[in-house]
Amino acid sequence: xxxxxxxHLISYLAAPLAVARLRMTEANRHRWFRLPFHRCVCVxxxxxxxxxxxxxxxxxxxxxxxxxxxxxxxxxxxxxxSPKAFLQGFLxxxxxxxxxxxxxxxxxxxxxxxxxxxxxxxxxxLGIVTGGQPLNPTNK
Numbered sequence: 001x002x003x004x005x006x007x008h009l010i011s012y013l014a015a016p017l018a019v020a021r022l023r024m025t026e027a028n029r030h031r032w033f034r035l036p037f038h039r040c041v042c043v044x045x046x047x048x049x050x051x052x053x054x055x056x057x058x059x060x061x062x063x064x065x066x067x068x069x070x071x072x073x074x075x076x077x078x079x080x081x082s083p084k085a086f087l088q089g090f091l092x093x094x095x096x097x098x099x100x101x102x103x104x105x106x107x108x109x110x111x112x113x114x115x116x117x118x119x120x121x122x123x124x125x126l127g128i129v130t131g132g133q134p135l136n137p138t139n140k
Contacts, residue, residue: 006053006056006060006061006064007064009049009052009053010053010064010068010096010100012049013046013049013096013099015045016041016042016043016045016046016049016124017042017046017124017127017128019035019038019042020038020039020042020124020128021127021128023038024128042124043121043124046120046123046124046127047116047117047120047121047124050099050103050116050119050120050123051113051116051117051120053100053103053104053107054103054104054106054107054111054116055107056107058104058107058108061100061103061104061107062104064100065097065100065101065104068096068097068100069097072090072093072097073090076089076090076093095126095127095130098123099123099127102119102123103116103119103120106119
């Protein structure tokens, strides 16, 4: 049960990053709904997700990293035929693996809430700045 809940937690991770990235790249685009205080809400949501991930058992976090890696490689092998496209797809998705690794390390080191907040803030801005561009369909 906890394993499934942790996978759900990881699936929600994209929302605050996507909102922030869209606000940065398409600031003037018309939106039907604007999230009030989106900068604060997104940072706090990302921190909450990161902190909850550090509360999961370390052996479970390592299992999730392994399963995510295997699923990612399997998906990329089925999706892309060229090694270049495979590598680009892997590097684009490596952020989630790095995030899981960093916050598993935070759990191992038993860092406090303030330290996890600082690390999550850094990872949040790293995720916004390094948002990937779509692959060129001719690379398939």
